[in-house]
Ligand SMILES: NC(=O)C1=CN([C@@H]2O[C@H](COP(=O)(O)OP(=O)(O)OC[C@H]3O[C@@H](n4cnc5c(N)ncnc54)[C@H](O)[C@@H]3O)[C@@H](O)[C@H]2O)C=CC1
C-alpha cells in the first residue's frame with residue numbers, strides 16, 4: 001500500500017512538491033484553504049497558478065486539515081510564511097507521533113524574527129521538536145512542474161532524518177542534497193527574497209547587468225553577515241540555498257519577488273504593485289523583519305536598509321542608488337584586509 005504524505009498549502013510551490021511526491025509513488029493529500037483551488041485540482045486537475053499544466057489525477061485536494069494529515073508519514077508545510085504559525089497551531093494534536101514535518105516556506109516571522117522551523121517547533125508538542133526538516137533551494141514551481149532539472153537541499157542536524165526526507169523527494173529531475181546547517185539553509189532562502197525585490201527594481205529602472213551582478217554579489221555578503229551572526233555556517237551561503245537561490249530569484253522571469261520589484265522600479269507604489277500580484281511575494285514582510293533584526297544585532301545590511309526605506313518609507317528608488325554608491329569607501333572582503341593587516 002502507498003504511504004501517505006500531506007502537503008499543506010496548494011499554491012504553486014505546494015502543488016509542484018505534491019506532484020514530485022506523487023510521481024515518487026506516495027499517496028498525496030494537498031490541503032488548501034481555498035475551495036476554488038481544491039475544486040479545480042480535484043475536478044479539472046489543474047492549478048491556475050501553474051498555467052493550466054495537467055496534474056496527476058491521483059492527487060487528492062481537500063480543505064480539511066484533518067483529512068489531509070490523518071495517518072500521514074510526513075507533513076509538508078508550504079503556506080506563505082505569515083500563515084505558518086496558524087497552520088502549526090491547527091496541526092497540534094492531529095499528527096501521529098512518528099510524523100516528520102518538512103517546512104518549504106521561505107520567510108522570517110515579522111514579530112518574533114523566528115525561522116519557519118522555529119515557528120513550527122514553538123507550536124507543536126515537544127515530541128516533534130527534533131523532527132522538523134527545512135527544504136530550500138533554487139526551485140521555481142513553474143519549472144519543477146515541467147520536470148526541468150532542479151536541485152534543492154534538506155536540512156536538519158539529524159543526518160538520518162535529513163536522508164529520510166532526501167529519499168522521499170529525490171527523483172531523476174529533482175535532486176536533493178542534505179546539509180546539517182538548518183539555520184543557514186532557512187536564512188538563505190528567506191533573505192534572498194529582499195535582494196530579489198531590489199534586482200527587480202533595478203531592472204525596472206533599466207540599470208542593466210552590472211547593477212544586477214553587484215546586487216547579487218553584495219547581497220550574498222549581507223545575507224552571510226547576518227547568517228553567521230545568527231549561528232549559520234558561512235560556507236552554506238555559497239551553496240544552493242544561498243548563492244544558488246539568490247541567483248535564480250534575482251534573474252528569473254518566474255520570480256514573484258523580482259516581479260514585484262520591477263513594478264516598483266517602473267514607478268508603481270508598493271500598494272499598487274501588491275494589488276496586481278496573485279501569489280505571495282515573501283520579500284516584503286521579510287524586509288521588515290530583517291531590517292529590525294539587523295538593527296537589533298548591529299549587522300550592516302545597506303541593501304536591506306534601502307529596501308526597507310523604499311517599501312515602507314516611500315523613498316524614491318532613484319535616490320537609493322546614490323545613497324548606496326556614495327556610502328563610505330570600503331574593503332571588498334574585510335576578512336582579507338584584517339588577516340593581512342592591510
Ligand atoms: N512558488 C515557488 O516557486 C516557490 C515558493 N516557495 C515558498 O513557498 C511558500 C508558498 O509559496 P507559493 O506556493 O508560491 O504561494 P502561493 O501564493 O502560490 O499560494 C499560497 C497558497 O496557500 C493557501 N493557503 C492560505 N492559507 C492556508 C491555510 N491556512 N491552509 C492551507 N492553505 C492555505 C492559499 O489558498 C494559496 O493557494 C512561500 O513561502 C514561498 O516563498 C519556495 C520555493 C519556490
Ligand SMILES: O=C(CO)COP(=O)(O)O
Nearest residue numbers: 137138139140255256257
Ligand atoms: O524561492 C523561490 C525560488 O527558489 C521562489 O521565489 P519567488 O517567490 O520570488 O518566486
